[in-house]
Every structure is written in structure tokens, then in C-alpha cells.
Amino acid sequence: GAVVSQHPSRVICKSGTSVKIECRSLDFQATTMFWYRQFPKQSLMLMATSNEGSKATYEQGVEKDKFLINHASLTLSTLTVTSAHPEDSSFYICSARPPTGLQETQYFGPGTRLLVL
Amino acid sequence: QKEVEQDPGPLSVPEGAIVSLNCTYSNSAFQYFMWYRQYSRKGPELLMYTYSSGNKEDGRFTAQVDKSSKYISLFIRDSQPSDSATYLCAMRVGSNYQLIWGAGTKLIIKP
Numbered sequence: 001g002a003v004v005s006q007h008p009s010r011v012i013c014k015s016g017t018s019v020k021i022e023c024r025s026l027d028f029q030a031t032t033m034f035w036y037r038q039f040p041k042q043s044l045m046l047m048a049t050s051n052e053g054s055k056a057t058y059e060q061g062v063e064k065d066k067f068l069i070n071h072a073s074l075t076l077s078t079l080t081v082t083s084a085h086p087e088d089s090s091f092y093i094c095s096a097r098p099p100t101g102l103q104e105t106q107y108f109g110p111g112t113r114l115l116v117l
Numbered sequence: 118q119k120e121v122e123q124d125p126g127p128l129s130v131p132e133g134a135i136v137s138l139n140c141t142y143s144n145s146a147f148q149y150f151m152w153y154r155q156y157s158r159k160g161p162e163l164l165m166y167t168y169s170s171g172n173k174e175d176g177r178f179t180a181q182v183d184k185s186s187k188y189i190s191l192f193i194r195d196s197q198p199s200d201s202a203t204y205l206c207a208m209r210v211g212s213n214y215q216l217i218w219g220a221g222t223k224l225i226i227k228p
Binding site for chain 2: 004006032034041042043044046049091093095097104105106107108109110111113
């Protein structure tokens with residue numbers, strides 16, 4: 001149990017375009033999902049916490065208008081990188097918090113590698 | 118000072134050795150302690166989940182939590198080349214599901 005998927009696994013886009021990344025909990029309903037960014041050889045950096053049906057809570061320094069998060073259902077959260085630039089190139093990972101009954105921690109998707117040219 | 122300290126390594130050991138990975142922390146309010154394994158270009162995978170102090174064993178893996186010393190450990194017995202990965206410790210307080218992460222230790226098991 002507690003499987004999380006992400007799509008796409010990798011994406012290459014031109015500077016100025018927008019990219020949408022989907023995060024799905026496949027076998028459980030997730031009231032809370034998290035979005036992380038990870039640079040090479042570094043640990044995970046939390047970008048935002050996404051609660052179903054409400055606005056996401058962004059960490060300090062993360063631009064809300066740049067990284068749009070939509071958690072429209074209990075199994076799907078999306079991250080849209082708007083007007084992407086080369087400095088947005090990174091590894092983006094989502095995680096989901098399962099309901100009680102499973103170990104109460106975060107379960108992660110496989111990540112999405114974004115390269116902005 | 119970071120809330121969670123973890124040596125980034127790399128730690129290189131021969132196949133079959135016992136591996137010891139550690140984290141120290143400063144916040145005595147942490148109650149839940151996790152170890153995740155992350156292979157290159159993949160998302161983290163939960164290995165061990167521990168509440169409060171004590172030991173927990175799962176196959177070749179043993180997690181230890183010493184809250185008095187604010188120190189957690191992950192032991193891997195009979196290490197295999199497939200165990201080569203980055204191991205991240207994470208912890209949280211009881212009421213908040215946000216995780217505080219260590220830097221991750223890169224482990225290399227040499228055949």
C-alpha cells in the first residue's frame with residue numbers, strides 16, 4: 001500500500017513555457033500532499049504543503065505565482081511551473097500523507113526531472 | 118546549527134560488512150523518526166519508521182532511537198551492492214506532518 005505516482009518522469013521545455021507535473025496517490029486518499037525540490041547531491045527542500053480543497057501553504061522564499069499548486073481531489077495534486085527558466089531546472093518530488101492506519105509519515109513519488117533550455 | 122545533522126559521506130564499505138548510519142538532532146520535541154533510502158534519480162523510499170525511543174528491526178535493517186542523546190542510527194547487516202544509495206534520516210513532532218531532513222549519507226557497498 002501507499003503508492004504514489006508522478007507524471008511525467010522527465011520533461012524538457014523551452015524557456016518561458018509552463019510545465020505541469022501530476023502527483024497521484026494510487027491506493028489511498030491523501031488529504032495532504034507535499035511538493036519538494038531537490039538539487040544534485042543535496043537533501044530535499046520543501047516547497048509547499050497542499051491540502052485537498054484549500055490553498056497550498058508555501059515555504060518562505062517559494063514564489064506562489066511561479067509554482068502553482070492545485071489539490072483538486074483526494075488522489076491528485078498538480079504543480080505547474082509557470083514561465084519556466086533555466087534556473088527552475090531541478091528534480092521535483094511529491095509526497096502524500098496517508099490516512100491513519102498506515103505508518104504516519106510521507107510516501108514519495110518517483111520524482112520528475114525538469115530541464116529548461 | 119541545523120536541526121538535524123547527518124554526515125553526507127560518502128561512506129564506502131566492502132560487501133558483507135555491517136553499516137552504521139547516524140543522525141543527531143537538537144529539537145527534543147521530535148517524536149517520530151524515519152529512515153528513507155533514495156537511489157539516484159528516484160524518489161525516497163521509506164525504510165524504517167519509529168515512534169519515540171527504542172529499537173526496531175526489519176530484515177537486515179535495524180533502527181535505533183536514543184532520545185536522551187538525541188541520536189538515531191540505522192544499521193544494515195550483510196550489506197549488498199544493491200544497498201548502495203543515499204540514506205536520509207527524517208523526523209517530525211507529533212502534531213505536524215512536515216518532516217525535518219538530514220542531509221543524507223551516500224553509501225557505497227563495494228563488491
